Amino acid sequence: MSVDLGMPTKxxxxxxxxxxxxxxxxxxITVEKALDLYGAPVYVRKQIVHNKHVVSDLExxxxxxxxxxxxxxxxxxxxxxxxxxxPTVHTEAAARNLKTIDATCPLVTKxxxxxxxFANDDYDILLIGHAGHEEVEGTSGEAPEHIQLVQGPRDxxxxxxxxxxxxxxxxxxxxxxxxxLETVDAIRQRFPELLDPPSDDICYxxxxxxxxxxxxxxxADLVIVVGSANSSNSVRLxxxxxxxxxxxxxxxxxxxxxxxxxxxxxxxxxxxxGASVPEALVEGVLSYLAEKGxxxxxxxxxxEESLIFALPPELRRDxxxxxxx
Numbered sequence: 001m002s003v004d005l006g007m008p009t010k011x012x013x014x015x016x017x018x019x020x021x022x023x024x025x026x027x028x029i030t031v032e033k034a035l036d037l038y039g040a041p042v043y044v045r046k047q048i049v050h051n052k053h054v055v056s057d058l059e060x061x062x063x064x065x066x067x068x069x070x071x072x073x074x075x076x077x078x079x080x081x082x083x084x085x086x087p088t089v090h091t092e093a094a095a096r097n098l099k100t101i102d103a104t105c106p107l108v109t110k111x112x113x114x115x116x117x118f119a120n121d122d123y124d125i126l127l128i129g130h131a132g133h134e135e136v137e138g139t140s141g142e143a144p145e146h147i148q149l150v151q152g153p154r155d156x157x158x159x160x161x162x163x164x165x166x167x168x169x170x171x172x173x174x175x176x177x178x179x180x181l182e183t184v185d186a187i188r189q190r191f192p193e194l195l196d197p198p199s200d201d202i203c204y205x206x207x208x209x210x211x212x213x214x215x216x217x218x219x220a221d222l223v224i225v226v227g228s229a230n231s232s233n234s235v236r237l238x239x240x241x242x243x244x245x246x247x248x249x250x251x252x253x254x255x256x257x258x259x260x261x262x263x264x265x266x267x268x269x270x271x272x273x274g275a276s277v278p279e280a281l282v283e284g285v286l287s288y289l290a291e292k293g294x295x296x297x298x299x300x301x302x303x304e305e306s307l308i309f310a311l312p313p314e315l316r317r318d319x320x321x322x323x324x325x
Contacts (some may be wrong), residue, residue, distance in 0.1 A: 012289055013220070014282075014297040015212040015272035017214030017305050021205030023258040024049045024276045027082035028058070030103040033315060034079060035062050035320055043078040045069060045085065046134050048103065049276035052253060069093055083134035084108040084297065085140020101315050107173055107203045108135055112142050114197050118168045119143030124161040127151045128183050133232060133238065135227070136172055153186040153278035161191070168195040168227030174201040174233040176240055176276070177210055204307065205275045207231050209242045212302040216270035217241040222262055223249040224267030226281050234274030246270070254281050255288040263292055271297065 020028075027048050034042045040062025047055050047065060055065060069092050072078050078098040080089070084104040093100045104112075105241050118125050125147045129136040140147045148158065148167075161167050169187060180202060188194045200207075217223050223241040226235020234251055241249040252258055265270075270287060273282050286297050310316065 005080060010091060010267050010285060010294050011269070012286065012294045013216040013270045014286070014295040014299045015216050016299045016301045017205070017208050018273045019275070019277050019279050019282060019301055021203070021275040021305075022151070022307040022309045023082050023203070023205070026311060027103040027105070028054060030101060030311055030315055031063055031079055032061070033311065033319065034077065034101055037315075037318060038077050041076070043072045043076055044081065045078055045089070046081045046083065047073075047230070048079065048081045049088050051228045051235075051274075051278070053228075053275040053281060054276065054278060059096070069096060069191060072096070072098060074098070074275050074312040079103050081134060082108070084112060084138035085134075085199065086138050087136075088141055093131040102311050104138075104311055105173070105203070106309050108138070110172065110199075111139055111170055111197075111201050112116065114170055114201075115142040115147065116137055118170070118195075120147075121166075123166045123168045124148070126159065126164070126167065126169045126187055127171065128152075128180055129175065130232060132173060132312040135174070137171065139172075149249045150183060150187065156183070156190055157186070159190065164191050164195045166195075167191045167193070168197070170197055172232070173201055173223065174204060174206050174231075174236070176236040177202050177207055177235075177238070178243070202224040205305070206236075209237060209272065209275060212300070213237050213241050213270075213272045214244040215302045216272065217244040217246040217249070218247045218299050219268060221268045221272040222247065223270045223272070224258065224285055225249065225251045225272055225274065226254070226277050226285055227251055228253055228276070230273045231276055234277070237272055237274060241270070241272075252285070255284040258285065258288055260292070269294060 041064045076239045082105045091118040225237045238249040
């Protein structure tokens with residue numbers, strides 16, 4: 001009589017959804033079409049999205065990435081990244097006669113509108129986010145005299161407002177949902193009349209990817225998150241995986257960054273990717289795992305995404321004119 005000893009078998013689970021969101025897809029296509037339409041060079045303020053492979057690929061096609069507009073020749077074409085810019089950047093661009101294409105994600109634009117509305121109503125605005133992140137800088141620039149940054153619950157005790165009954169909160173769109181709600185709860189304990197934004201600021205793609213990684217992480221020996229170190233949502237995914245029960249989790253830019261020692265004694269591997277990651281990089285990780293004896297990945301679907309954003313209006317206008325010409 002044979003006895004099933006229940007020996008562990010290797011397996012790979014792949015989160016779905018993962019990778020490109022609608023805002024990232026729109027931003028990358030915007031630079032590609034701008035290069036096709038206007039020719040190189042097309043300047044881009046900051047990284048168009050936070051992924052070094054995407055940036056490198058666009059550079060090879062003729063995109064020139066700059067930190068600030070004073071690096072852009074007067075009269076040249078410049079694309080603003082998906083993370084958004086403050087009004088002062090638009091003013092500077094106009095003063096230098098730059099042709100601008102605004103690839104800000106529409107969900108970030110929504111937060112900018114909320115900031116302006118709260119400021120017009122004379123609220124103190126608590127912006128939950130990370131210091132130095134482009135999105136935080138852009139949103140803060142909409143109403144700098146009204147907005148103060150809150151990086152987490154530890155900052156709440158030092159918040160100073162003019163009127164505790166007129167306080168509202170907003171957040172960077174790429175944060176951990178759980179982390180943000182923890183901060184909001186701490187703020188509300190100090191300011192019970194805290195006003196919420198009209199809808200959640202954490203973007204749908206960030207939420208979906210965090211829910212998806214929870215699905216595949218709870219009993220995983222190892223979770224591999226594909227994404228760059230400066231990608232806030234990719235870094236969060238690794239943290240969420242650990243909080244969900246994964247034994248270990250590592251973020252990598254690509255398969256070349258995987259340390260073979262991570263696989264020692266590992267049977268269950270789960271894989272996902274941040275919202276600015278091309279699928280080819282995920283496929284590279286799966287190929288690496290296959291070479292190490294792990295079978296084809298099983299996709300675990302937790303949400304469907306069908307949202308598509310139209311290209312920036314100024315680019316659509318020029319594309320239509322070129323088609324007629």
